[in-house]
Amino acid sequence: MTSVILLHVFILDNGYVNQLNGRVFGVWADFLFIFIIAGCGKMSSVPDGKKLVRSPSGLRMVPENGAFNSPFSLDEPQWVPDKECPSCMQCTKKFDFLTRKHHCRRCGRCFCDKCCSKKVTLPRMCFVDPVRQCGECSRVSQKEMEFYDKQLKVLMGGGTFIVTLGTSEKSETMMCRLSNNHRYLFLDGESHFEVELSRISSMQVLTEESTPEGGNCRASGMLLHYKPMGSQDPKQLRMEAAEDKKTASSWLAAMHKGAKLLYEARDQ
Structure with missing residues (x-):
């Protein structure tokens, strides 16, 4: 099996980025992937291959x-077929030669230019550039940007906790x-898991x-x-x-906040 890859990016967990341009044969890529897994011993250590x-x-x-x-990512929506939306799904203005039809990149519905004019970043769908979204979706995406701009940095920066596994008395x-x-989630102390x-x-x-007086929590x-991984038996983890x-x-x-996005992605 062979394939041509114009841009092949490996992004490692430590932030190292290596770009390989040119012709890469699939059989060698598969061999390299197997070799890395064997050497790392765990999936979280395997470089994440990216493609454009x-x-x-x-x-x-x-x-x-x-x-x-x-x-946290979302799949691209299926666009509403053109034949099923003769008019804007927001203001109901009919599409014609002057009133063009646009699809919201987040919900896939049809809108006129006035109702779908904003271009907003959408990292949950891995878009490189800001994309056209309807008013409702653009507001949701803008709220999510706070998580991507701020909360993700906090989560990757980490915090120190007293961790208890299961019903163990040892923390x-x-x-x-x-x-x-x-x-x-990486947990590091005397042990690592x-x-x-x-x-x-x-x-x-x-x-x-x-x-001590009570009030805010x-x-x-x-x-x-x-x-x-590899088990169907649920485990409990307590962090204080x-x-x-x-x-x-x-x-x-x-x-x-991340949990809300996590459950939303599962339910889509």
């Missing part, structure tokens, strides 16, 4: 293997952070009163239920803020 693709909606930088998709102080490809976000079945934020920990409660609270708040 052109869809009707625009240019997208997507994983070569669908298994490496970010758990360990660990640094918890989101991997650069957004697919894993990983939780794949796509295998988390439930996530509960634990809170405590922020002042702040996030103090998190309770996760997940299934380890260590000494730096402010950083831990910010990390938990960011994770809570």
